[in-house]
Amino acid sequence: MEALKQYLDLYTAHRDLIDSHSCAPLNLLRDEAFRELAEHPLPRKGSENYEATDIAEMISPDFGLNIADVPLEVNRACTFRCAAPLIQSHLLVVDNDTINIPASLSEQLPEGVELRSLRDLGREEPEFLVKYYGSLASIGNPIVALDTMLLRDGICLRVRKGTRLERPLQIVNILAAAAPLMAVRRMLVVIEEDAEAKVLVCNHTQSVDLDMMDLGVVEIYVGRGAMFDYYEMEESTEKTRRLSALYLRQEESSRVTVDSMTIYNGTTRNEFHTHFAGENGSLRLLGFGIADSNRSVSVLSRIDHQVARCHSDELFKFSVDDHATADFTGRIHVAHGAVKTEAYQSCRNLVGSAEAKVNSKPQLEIYNDDVKCSHGSAIGQLDPLQLFYMRTRGLDEAAATLLLKQAFMADVIEGVEIPTLRERLHTIVEQRFAGTPTGCLSNCAAHE
Amino acid sequence: MLKVKELRAEINGKEILKGVNLEVRPGEVHAIMGPNGAGKSTLxxxxxxxxxxxxxxxxxEFYGKDLLAMPPEVRSHEGLFLGFQYPVEIPGVSMVNFMRAAINAKREYFHEPPMSATDFLKMMREKRAVVELDTxxxxxSVNEGFSGGEKKRNEIFQMAVLEPRLSILDETDSGLDIDALRIVAExxxxxxxxxNATIVITHYQRLLDYIKPDFVHILYxxxxxxxxxxxxxxELxxxxxxxxxxxxxxENEGKEA
Structure with missing residues (x-):
């Protein structure tokens, strides 16, 4: 309770200040979020669905919050170069939680594609924001409640009916400050009927030695017949904590890919809550996490088949070494009337040391008979025979191990539909396992 | 090149090799035959x-060096090759990347620079032809989804790429039809x-119609x-x-009596 109290007190004391730097539709939900947090204790570590996440501990450092929207000095010279040079994208860089969408970016977007800050949207088109903001993300989720209570601004991507965004939108989030900071982020994505878009979000931390917190909620609406790909990559630091909850609603015949990649991190909890609202929808939910040292990655997924004839394919892979931990809790719920559902879940894990740990909890709840569903979970080590085979061809143990670990992640990377990103990811994963700095840092002038 | 003296070995506490003696010289082909469980694969x-x-x-001893003291990769660099009875599938690792890593590891061992991409591709093309391996x-991925015959051909392809001084082919004939057997043997x-020299481990005589041994040893x-x-x-x-x-x-019973 102590950990949470500092945020509740901050809110009580500065509610007006927070409101004044935000907009009415966002301010509307704050009190409910506050009540939710004040009245319900945070889930304790070890309780259902929080087997490995200690939310109270994660938010316990004395993080600063930029509630007055003070411009912070961010030298972003290096970080944002992560994948950008190789990917033709519409690029938006976000320093902490301050949203500045340059006019040049808005202008290069095709007609029918709107990228705006929530604050601007709330002032210009409040009814649109009220309709969508907070209607997927459940306030009963402490991550959502905390985000909703403290949120100042966020991003909204709207792709209008029948519009196709050719190049992906790349959002590079940077955490950088002179003192420990919590960035409170939010993203709203509305892909209307028959529209198509791809989004890549890269999360970086530049302040290596400081405790940093990345708190975020993403709400995605995908309309009838629309196609949407969402790739999310974390390349942060050991002192970064991340609490993220993604909510997705899919209408009839929509196709969605959500791919979450944790390459470097500290303590991470990523949640995915997806919901089929119309028939013939399909979803691929993919992800991988690579953790060594004392890092920990935790994934919670809820795939909800409420209607008939939808297809979901879920695959998560983790590789842990040293004292690292990975946790997977995945539930697929197939409702009574959701006949002809196809839902597949797989979680595979590689444990590289005696102290590393993986917990995997696959769950299928099926309430009708006419379905094809499966779940599989495996935790193991590298195959000694594969290692020996490679060594007889001249690769030493380290080289063979490296190739095998890369190979382990290959099928998740192959799920990426942006070819340049796919290529880049193979390299990033190779560098990650080899222990050399990946992506941004290795490209960074400041680190050369 | 290879001198094995009184070699004894065990797995999971069970002694399988109970004093093997074998000498192989350059240019020779040795066949090791024996019933199931004799210790052929263990050797x-x-x-x-x-x-x-x-x-x-x-x-x-391998060319005067203590073979048993070397890790497997050094034995490979020094020129020893094992063709597996059951080639291992490695999903996600492409044959090309695998062979490039293998070649360059060997070159690094001999303080040579990595092979250029052009030379490597040219070499791969030439070596593929040796066993008529499909491009x-x-x-x-290494051996993944290969048929039994393709896996064995792939072993000989790797042997061709690595140019060993001594190849041990463990039941390379098992699971092969006549055509595949001929291609592998050729x-x-x-x-x-x-x-160079070859040790052919086999259960049956038929492979020896194609690969003519200079010496035949019975392991029992x-x-x-x-x-x-x-x-x-x-005769066997x-x-x-x-x-x-x-x-x-x-004989043993006689001795014991």
């Missing part, structure tokens, strides 16, 4: 350094020279109990392994 695993096996006695297979024969109960020329394989084919069993076990 190949121990000589190539599988860490699952423990050497409990004896020695093995498509070379771009796929591959081995093409790679044969006065400077963890020891080489009989050595002869090619005619020994033919005719009389069966019971002939060996009766002869050797009979």
């Amino acid at each position: 190949s695993m121990v000589l190539s350094g599988n860490p699952a096996y423990t050497v409990t006695g004896g020695e093995a 498509k297979l070379a771009s796929r 591959g081995v024969n093409k790679l044969k020279s006065a400077d 109960k963890g020891r080489i109990v009989m050595t002869g020329g090619p005619e020994l394989a033919l 084919e005719e009389r069966g392994y019971d002939w060996i069993r009766n002869q050797i076990d009979g």
